Amino acid sequence: MDRRLFNQLMALGAGALGVTTDGEELQAAEEAPVAGRATPFRGREQEPVNIAEVRSLAQRKMATATFEYVDTGSMDELTLRENIDAFQRIQLIPRLLHGVSNVDLSTTVLGQKIAMPIMLAPVAGQAMYHPNGGMAAARAAADAGTVYCMSSSVGNSVEEIASASKGPKWFQLYVPKDRGVTRQLVQRAEKAGFKALIMTVDLGEWKDADRRNKFALPKDMLVKHLRDTGFDQITDAMSYQEVLDFNSEAWDLSLDWKFFEWLRKVTDMPLIIKGVLRKDDAQMAIAVGVDGIVVSNHGGRRLDGMPATIDMLPGVVDVVRGSAEVYLDGGIRRGTDVLKAMARGARAVLIGRPYAWGLGAAGEAGVSVVLELLREEFENSMTSSGFAGVADIDKSLLL
Numbered sequence: 001m002d003r004r005l006f007n008q009l010m011a012l013g014a015g016a017l018g019v020t021t022d023g024e025e026l027q028a029a030e031e032a033p034v035a036g037r038a039t040p041f042r043g044r045e046q047e048p049v050n051i052a053e054v055r056s057l058a059q060r061k062m063a064t065a066t067f068e069y070v071d072t073g074s075m076d077e078l079t080l081r082e083n084i085d086a087f088q089r090i091q092l093i094p095r096l097l098h099g100v101s102n103v104d105l106s107t108t109v110l111g112q113k114i115a116m117p118i119m120l121a122p123v124a125g126q127a128m129y130h131p132n133g134g135m136a137a138a139r140a141a142a143d144a145g146t147v148y149c150m151s152s153s154v155g156n157s158v159e160e161i162a163s164a165s166k167g168p169k170w171f172q173l174y175v176p177k178d179r180g181v182t183r184q185l186v187q188r189a190e191k192a193g194f195k196a197l198i199m200t201v202d203l204g205e206w207k208d209a210d211r212r213n214k215f216a217l218p219k220d221m222l223v224k225h226l227r228d229t230g231f232d233q234i235t236d237a238m239s240y241q242e243v244l245d246f247n248s249e250a251w252d253l254s255l256d257w258k259f260f261e262w263l264r265k266v267t268d269m270p271l272i273i274k275g276v277l278r279k280d281d282a283q284m285a286i287a288v289g290v291d292g293i294v295v296s297n298h299g300g301r302r303l304d305g306m307p308a309t310i311d312m313l314p315g316v317v318d319v320v321r322g323s324a325e326v327y328l329d330g331g332i333r334r335g336t337d338v339l340k341a342m343a344r345g346a347r348a349v350l351i352g353r354p355y356a357w358g359l360g361a362a363g364e365a366g367v368s369v370v371l372e373l374l375r376e377e378f379e380n381s382m383t384s385s386g387f388a389g390v391a392d393i394d395k396s397l398l399l
């Protein structure tokens with residue numbers, strides 16, 4: 001996505017045009033006259049130059065309760081803030097006269113080549129941020145040459161996401177208590193072409209804003225989500241309360257490590273565990289044979305008071321010793337954050353809120369801009385540090 005075009009899109013308030021495909025949005029951006037169109041952005045300089053500015057655009061565009069659902073963290077948001085503060089505390093001290101003119105940002109994750117070590121994390125409810133929801137985000141990831149991690153709560157079926165994008169995709173599973181439904185869902189994801197399965201295992205969401213806003217999925221979205229999961233017993237005739245009651249009983253919140261043995265039997269996809277902070281948990285994950293570990297505290301949306309992921313990363317990398325790939329998410333807002341995570345041993349990073357903001361601000365175009373901003377910043381930070389390729393980044397860069 002060309003930034004000039006994005007600028008036009010924002011000036012037009014494209015996401016508010018009520019169009020149904022991003023192709024049509026772009027068309028609209030090129031053809032429609034700018035003057036006279038009702039938009040919260042008209043007449044202002046809209047082109048965001050960083051993720052914080054994309055966030056501001058999203059805030060103006062999205063319904064308050066939806067924006068706050070994306071933006072906020074649990075309780076006092078200690079962990080949410082710490083994720084960001086910890087990155088800002090890290091100082092970089094590159095060596096002089098190691099200039100590079102061309103940098104190669106590409107790497108591999110689980111054997112898949114990607115254009116840059118920045119992937120899209122699983123994020124729920126994307127149809128609430130933009131009508132094209134997860135399909136738009138998946139297309140933007142494919143366009144940028146990176147992995148789209150589909151949340152099992154994204155608002156689309158695995159088949160819909162697969163049909164929207166031929167790019168690399170991983171599927172994140174929340175586990176239905178009914179193991180028949182779980183098995184079918186995992187196998188549908190595999191058949192649809194997803195290349196890895198992410199198990200998110202951290203619990204404890206308690207967000208004041210959502211409680212204040214009484215934030216809940218609208219009935220039609222919840223019904224679709226449950227049906228997409230494979231709960232065929234959900235019917236249109238059910239009342240909203242009946243669907244809510246079903247939903248509150250449907251999911252297994254008491255998993256243990258044995259679940260990975262079960263998963264191994266139902267799928268050949270590589271397994272990734274998301275939510276690891278402790279060394280002993282990382283060791284257990286290796287013992288049950290995972291292929292990847294995401295060092296994550298769910299972006300500060302789970303138990304408040306947990307430490308920053310970037311500070312837990314070195315301990316995990318240490319005990320894993322190359323037995324699995326280690327990724328990190330939480331607090332990535334700048335290309336320099338990507339560099340810092342790589343210097344502390346991450347193979348790649350994932351972003352959550354930044355692309356949800358992009359989606360809320362301008363659909364697929366907004367996600368593309370977020371990925372492009374981070375790509376440019378990361379490229380600049382590699383050039384400034386004298387690294388020609390991502391495999392060269394090491395901790396000698398850190399003070």
Ligand code: FNR
Nearest residue numbers: 070121122123124151200298299330331351352353
């Ligand atoms: C999330 N996250 C998440 N994780 C997951 O495994 N399944 C999910 O359905 C969701 N849903 C979700 C919704 C929203 C609105 C957000 C912001 C996040 C967590 C996500 O994958 C990731 O761990 C964090 O977002 C990373 O932190 P940053 O990048 O948001 O700081």
